[in-house]
Amino acid sequence: MLTVLRFSSELLSLVARKPQEETAKNTDVLYSAATQYFPYAISDVKEGDVKYWCRCGLSKDQPWCDGSHKGTGITPMAWKVTAGRAPAEVAYICGCKHTKNPPFCDGTHNGLKEVVETRQSACAKRDGHAQDCKLCTRCGWVPDF
Numbered sequence: 361m362l363t364v365l366r367f368s369s370e371l372l373s374l375v376a377r378k379p380q381e382e383t384a385k386n387t388d389v390l391y392s393a394a395t396q397y398f399p400y401a402i403s404d405v406k407e408g409d410v411k412y413w414c415r416c417g418l419s420k421d422q423p424w425c426d427g428s429h430k431g432t433g434i435t436p437m438a439w440k441v442t443a444g445r446a447p448a449e450v451a452y453i454c455g456c457k458h459t460k461n462p463p464f465c466d467g468t469h470n471g472l473k474e475v476v477e478t479r480q481s482a483c484a485k486r487d488g489h490a491q492d493c494k495l496c497t498r499c500g501w502v503p504d505f
């Protein structure tokens with residue numbers, strides 16, 4: 361009985377959280393900047409390397425993280441290069457930051473530009489974008505790269 365009450369209490373505390381808190385912690389609903397609408401072809405990784413794929417889209421060292429994500433709520437993804445990758449083999453790393461198979465390109469970039477532009481033009485924070493220092497995670501708007 362005590363276990364059931366404790367479980368119910370924990371469940372209630374989860375349900376009672378404010379939606380904004382959930383949104384701020386869930387990177388799935390934070391929009392990255394689409395750095396480009398095609399992948400990066402890279403061939404300078406080897407088995408055992410650990411690379412940090414930029415997910416915010418702000419890094420100046422694409423497709424890898426340079427720390428520019430700080431303050432956005434979006435974090436890089438670690439990619440450990442596994443066995444089986446031939447030396448100098450080309451990997452196509454997502455440049456649009458919307459792939460469903462990170463860090464690899466899965467073709468999501470096709471037609472994405474129109475989707476991003478529509479989302480940005482409908483963004484509730486659109487009028488405040490000039491004050492956003494580097495990225496509006498509600499729509500993926502950034503000042504010109």
Ligand code: FES
Pocket residue numbers: 396397398399400453454455456457458459460464465466467468469470
């Ligand atoms: S560049 Fe992102 S899915 Fe192709």
